[in-house]
Amino acid sequence: MNFFQKLKEDKKNYQRSNTDEKKVIDAHYFSSYKNTLVVKKGGNSGAYLFVIWLGRKVKDENLVKHEYGHKKQRENLGFFGYFKKVCIPSFLCFKLMVKKKLPYNYYSLPWEFEADSLGGVIRKNVKQIENKGQFSVKNILKLFKNR
Numbered sequence: 001m002n003f004f005q006k007l008k009e010d011k012k013n014y015q016r017s018n019t020d021e022k023k024v025i026d027a028h029y030f031s032s033y034k035n036t037l038v039v040k041k042g043g044n045s046g047a048y049l050f051v052i053w054l055g056r057k058v059k060d061e062n063l064v065k066h067e068y069g070h071k072k073q074r075e076n077l078g079f080f081g082y083f084k085k086v087c088i089p090s091f092l093c094f095k096l097m098v099k100k101k102l103p104y105n106y107y108s109l110p111w112e113f114e115a116d117s118l119g120g121v122i123r124k125n126v127k128q129i130e131n132k133g134q135f136s137v138k139n140i141l142k143l144f145k146n147r
Helices: 003-013 021-026 061-098 110-119 137-145
Strands: 030-033 036-041 046-049 051-055
Touching: 003 030, 021 030, 021 061, 036 061, 046 061, 051 061, 061 110, 061 137
Parallel strands: 036 051
Antiparallel strands: 030 036, 046 051
């Protein structure tokens, strides 16, 4: 199937109020989840900033729910609060995780744990880290230098 056929298929399957994570996973380039535009990109990760960005290699339906949880955080905190309290630390900690410098389970971080909760994700053996004070941007940046 070529690019235009895949695009046409996504358009045909597009339903703004879709609540089925599998439909999002199965889309080629774009979809919708609970009235939120989902744009598929390369890779196997996800993010939320105005839309849900999801890697084309993603097969985990929990990631769709998790990113939707970030949307709920943005609604609760407002854009600037979300950017400061979630986007920046989340991005930095994701980079640390990729570099194997994050000394915690990524999903146990307070903002990630909350995104799971708001999105309806229940992860086994993951508990929220309670000491949120240790996760200032300044303290997170120190982890890049350590180890």
